[in-house]
Amino acid sequence: MPAKPNARNWNDVQTAIATTAIVTTLGMWNLFATPEKTVAAQTQEPSEPNPTFPPTEPPVTPEPTLMPQVKIMFTQIPTKTTNVVQQPQQTKKKKKKKDNDGNGGGGGGSSSVTQTQSS
Amino acid sequence: MLHRLEFRAMGCEMLAVVDSESTPALLAKVPEWFEEWEQVLSRFRYDSELTRLNQIHERPVQVSDVLWEVFQAAEQAEQLTNGLVTPTLLDAIIEAGYDRPFDVLPHQTQYMTETIFAAPAPQTAIAFDKSARTITLPSGTGLDFGGIAKGWAAHETLKRLQSEGPALVNAGGDIAISGTRADGGPWQVGVANPFHRGREMETLYLNECGVATSGKDRRRWTRNGVFQHHIIDPLTHQPVETDLLTVTVVGPDVMQAEAAAKAAFILGSRAGLEWIEEHPGFAALFTLDNGHILYSTKLEEYL
Numbered sequence: 403m404p405a406k407p408n409a410r411n412w413n414d415v416q417t418a419i420a421t422t423a424i425v426t427t428l429g430m431w432n433l434f435a436t437p438e439k440t441v442a443a444q445t446q447e448p449s450e451p452n453p454t455f456p457p458t459e460p461p462v463t464p465e466p467t468l469m470p471q472v473k474i475m476f477t478q479i480p481t482k483t484t485n486v487v488q489q490p491q492q493t494k495k496k497k498k499k500k501d502n503d504g505n506g507g508g509g510g511g512s513s514s515v516t517q518t519q520s521s
Numbered sequence: 522m523l524h525r526l527e528f529r530a531m532g533c534e535m536l537a538v539v540d541s542e543s544t545p546a547l548l549a550k551v552p553e554w555f556e557e558w559e560q561v562l563s564r565f566r567y568d569s570e571l572t573r574l575n576q577i578h579e580r581p582v583q584v585s586d587v588l589w590e591v592f593q594a595a596e597q598a599e600q601l602t603n604g605l606v607t608p609t610l611l612d613a614i615i616e617a618g619y620d621r622p623f624d625v626l627p628h629q630t631q632y633m634t635e636t637i638f639a640a641p642a643p644q645t646a647i648a649f650d651k652s653a654r655t656i657t658l659p660s661g662t663g664l665d666f667g668g669i670a671k672g673w674a675a676h677e678t679l680k681r682l683q684s685e686g687p688a689l690v691n692a693g694g695d696i697a698i699s700g701t702r703a704d705g706g707p708w709q710v711g712v713a714n715p716f717h718r719g720r721e722m723e724t725l726y727l728n729e730c731g732v733a734t735s736g737k738d739r740r741r742w743t744r745n746g747v748f749q750h751h752i753i754d755p756l757t758h759q760p761v762e763t764d765l766l767t768v769t770v771v772g773p774d775v776m777q778a779e780a781a782a783k784a785a786f787i788l789g790s791r792a793g794l795e796w797i798e799e800h801p802g803f804a805a806l807f808t809l810d811n812g813h814i815l816y817s818t819k820l821e822e823y824l
Contacts, residue, residue, distance in 0.1 A: 514711035514724055515523070516536050520736030520767050521668055521693035 522703075524548055530555035531563070531671055533693025537678060540703040541686030548685065551678055555692075558677075561587045562670040564663075574656065575663040581648070581655035589654045590677075595669045598780035605784040607755055608664045609647070667751070671695045672733060672779035679775075696732040697775040715767045715808055722814070723806060725823040731775030735782040736767030736808070752786055763789035764809050770797070771804040771823055778803070790815060 526537045526548050535555060539545040561570045570588050584592070595608040648657040658664070666673075675692035679699055682688040688699045689708055698708050707728050711721035715738035725732065735752060737760070754761040768786045772778030781803050785793030790807050797805040797817045804819035816824075 514709045514721060515538060515689060516691045516696065517694075517711040517713045517721060518691070518696050518725075518732045518734045518769055519694040519713035520715070520734045520739045521533055521671055521695055 526551055528552045528555070531559050531674070531693065532565075533671065534691075535693065536689075536691040537682065538689040538691075539682055539685045540688070542703075545682065545685035547682055551682070551690075554678060554681070555674060558587055558670070558674050561585055562591055562666055562674075564665050571664060571666070574658065578658050578660045578662070581650065581653070581657045583653060583655045586654075589656075591666050591670055591673045592649070592656060592664075594673045594776050595664075595666055598669055598776065601777060601780050602784035604755060605787050606669075606780045608666050608669065609662055668695060668733070668735065668779045668783065669776065672697075672731070672776040675775045676731070692775075694734050695775050695779050698727050698730055698732070700729040712769050712806060716812070722808070723824065725771065727771065727823055730771055730773065731778040732769065732771050733775055733779035733782045734767055734769040735779070735786045736765070737786075738766055752783060754787055761787045763787070763793075764811070765790055765793065765807055766810050767808045768793065769806045769808075771820065773802050781805070 522540070522542055524539045524541060524545050528535050528551070530552065535551075537548055537551045539548055559569075560566065563569045564571055564575070566572060570585055574582050574584060574588070592608075595606075598606045599608075646659055647662065649655060671692040672695045675690040675695050675697040678690040678692075679688055679697040682690065683699045687702050689710075690697045694713075696710060698710075702708060707726040710725045710727055710732055712723040712725060712734070714720040714722040715736060737752060752761050753759065763786065765786050768782045770778045770782040770785065772781055781797065781800065782805070785797055785805060785807070787793075788796055790809055794805065794807065794815060794817060797803050801819070803817070804823060805817040806820055807815040809815070
């Protein structure tokens with residue numbers, strides 16, 4: 403009995419239909435799925451932040467200094483107040499000295515006659 | 522040769538110095554002068570002239586020469602500082618807990634109630650008659666001269682001691698200097714380090730001028746668990762809150778220096794330094810809470 407002449411052709415048609423369906427599906431996916439994701443991302447951006455999340459503060463921009471005459475002696479903020487004592491005394495060496503002005507000596511061990519302090 | 526006299530008055534350590542070869546006769550009288558002035562100017566003495574004045578409102582009261590001069594010095598300080606320094610904050614300083622001499626002020630002061638005051642009246646609201654030397658306090662207003670009185674006392678003492686030779690008077694940190702020392706050199710004045718008592722963080726070389734320091738490092742106490750100090754913001758009626766720990770000012774005289782130091786302290790480091798730079802007669806050194814030290818331009822002349 404001779405083989406059916408169109409059996410092979412039917413299989414080819416099925417394969418062609420399946421291939422076409424897959425290609426079409428992938429094509430449609432690439433065509434529509436990516437823009438949808440972009441749209442979704444765009445629509446989520448302006449949404450309100452999670453209320454439990456602390457509100458973000460606006461970026462702090464350093465204000466221009468209005469004190470051009472200010473000289474800051476310390477370059478580092480001391481972590482302990484004890485550092486404060488040593489730093490100004492070290493920088494004092496940089497300042498001009500007037501000890502040779504012939505002041506004739508002050509009172510006691512310190513060269514200062516007295517001190518000013520908050521009253 | 523330096524002749525020094527140290528004594529205690531007005532709740533502070535006082536020092537009078539005369540640079541002279543001979544013993545200055547007037548030096549020994551300085552404590553008497555301060556006692557006399559304290560009896561007039563103290564708000565802590567129930568029988569002082571100031572206490573009596575503060576009890577009389579809405580009618581003129583003739584005052585002594587001393588009180589009148591200090592009142593005028595206070596008026597000038599208020600004008601210089603555009604009202605930042607005013608003697609009319611008596612109620613506020615008492616409400617903050619400074620209601621007795623600081624020596625006997627408890628470190629922990631508890632208050633059961635909060636009192637809210639109206640804005641203080643500026644000194645310009647106080648009526649006075651220069652020819653009759655009378656002062657009329659508005660109702661509810663009292664005077665507290667505070668540092669102005671000490672500055673005036675230092676200034677007045679200096680004027681009297683100048684006949685003995687070059688002199689320096691330190692009234693609790695407010696310093697009046699007559700001129701160069703006998704050998705022509707400057708006076709060396711240390712700026713106390715507020716973080717370490719007894720140490721100096723800078724030395725100033727000074728001639729005729731005044732120096733004063735205002736700050737919250739010494740006269741402070743705790744009230745209901747909150748630190749208080751004696752420098753009152755005239756706008757808020759509360760101890761002023763800024764980034765400053767102390768302000769030292771060199772000025773034409775000690776009274777102006779005292780007023781400028783207090784004004785700068787109230788303004789804070791940024792506005793305070795701007796204010797100092799706008800007033801060419803003053804130089805300043807600011808110590809911030811974080812330990813930074815700021816110098817005004819003019820202070821370089823004294824270092």
